[in-house]
Amino acid sequence: xxxVVTVMLKAGVLDPQGKAIGQALTGLxxxxxxxxxxxxxxxxxxxxxxxxxxxxxxxEMARKLLxxxxxxxxxxxxx
Amino acid sequence: xxxxxxxxxxxxxxxxMAIALERATGHKPRLVWHKETALxxxxxxxxxxxxxxxxxxxxxxxxxxxxxxxxxxxxxxxxGHVMGVCNGFQILTEAGLLPGALLRNASLRFLSQDCHLRVxxxxxxxxxxxxxxxVFRAPMAHGDGNYFADDDTLDRLEGExxxxxxxxxxxxxxDRAANLNGSARNIAGIYASNLRVLGLMPHPEDLVDPLMGGxxxxxxxxxxxxxxxxx
Numbered sequence: 001x002x003x004v005v006t007v008m009l010k011a012g013v014l015d016p017q018g019k020a021i022g023q024a025l026t027g028l029x030x031x032x033x034x035x036x037x038x039x040x041x042x043x044x045x046x047x048x049x050x051x052x053x054x055x056x057x058x059x060e061m062a063r064k065l066l067x068x069x070x071x072x073x074x075x076x077x078x079x
Numbered sequence: 080x081x082x083x084x085x086x087x088x089x090x091x092x093x094x095x096m097a098i099a100l101e102r103a104t105g106h107k108p109r110l111v112w113h114k115e116t117a118l119x120x121x122x123x124x125x126x127x128x129x130x131x132x133x134x135x136x137x138x139x140x141x142x143x144x145x146x147x148x149x150x151x152x153x154x155x156x157x158x159g160h161v162m163g164v165c166n167g168f169q170i171l172t173e174a175g176l177l178p179g180a181l182l183r184n185a186s187l188r189f190l191s192q193d194c195h196l197r198v199x200x201x202x203x204x205x206x207x208x209x210x211x212x213x214v215f216r217a218p219m220a221h222g223d224g225n226y227f228a229d230d231d232t233l234d235r236l237e238g239e240x241x242x243x244x245x246x247x248x249x250x251x252x253x254d255r256a257a258n259l260n261g262s263a264r265n266i267a268g269i270y271a272s273n274l275r276v277l278g279l280m281p282h283p284e285d286l287v288d289p290l291m292g293g294x295x296x297x298x299x300x301x302x303x304x305x306x307x308x309x310x
Contacts, residue, residue, distance in 0.1 A: 068180055070227070
């Protein structure tokens with residue numbers, strides 16, 4: 001079973017990378033670009049076949065390693 | 080004082096640290112590979128700077144899971160002294176031994192230059208050879224040194240006197256211009272609640288000899304050696 005874990009900086013945590021990308025897009029002439037936030041997408045192949053158990057395992061992995069809960073939030077989806 | 084330096088793959092400042100410690104203590108620190116699991120007979124554990132595991136995922140995230148970390152945790156829980164410099168600081172926050180996190184520098188630039196640190200308190204083993212309020216120079220070399228913690232944590236750190244060093248001007252002013260990486264409240268280094276675990280981004284170990292361009296970092300190592308001599 002394939003899982004996709006999306007990790008984003010929490011709201012309120014400064015994302016200078018997102019800011020730079022936003023400025024670059026505006027510089028390229030794209031109009032109306034608001035806040036840009038950059039995150040990570042982690043794709044995982046799991047032996048687990050039960051989607052509920054797989055999702056729970058993914059959340060546990062995110063809490064322990066994939067995300068830093070001080071600065072990031074995560075979302076786990078079965079792909 | 081018996082000191083150990085933990086070596087993670089991708090670390091590159093362990094020899095600088097060994098020189099600084101040997102200068103102060105008169106003997107070579109033990110180099111401990113990250114896969115080891117014991118730290119017996121050690122008074123001070125140092126996590127040096129570098130790029131452990133290539134900074135994959137987040138700086139220090141992989142190293143925080145290393146086998147040696149259980150022994151470091153036990154050492155800290157027993158009241159042992161621990162110091163993390165640069166990547167070592169990042170590893171200590173990732174391991175939960177210090178609060179907060181180190182974000183990408185606000186400027187997005189890798190900063191390789193000197194900075195000035197103001198000593199916030201001098202009654203700790205790490206700072207006892209400085210004066211409270213004293214400013215000293217230290218080299219910095221990092222891309223992710225922007226200290227972050229939520230406001231409650233920052234208030235607690237300040238309230239309990241756990242801020243070790245702040246980025247300052249050479250005259251000791253704490254302002255935005257001195258805060259090169261954008262750290263919350265100019266924080267360059269913090270202590271754990273028992274004042275025996277220190278994490279800081281700049282490198283005092285790289286200014287311990289006139290040949291290095293100065294000795295501003297030497298009091299930290301001399302102070303530690305004296306404070307932990309009886310340990």
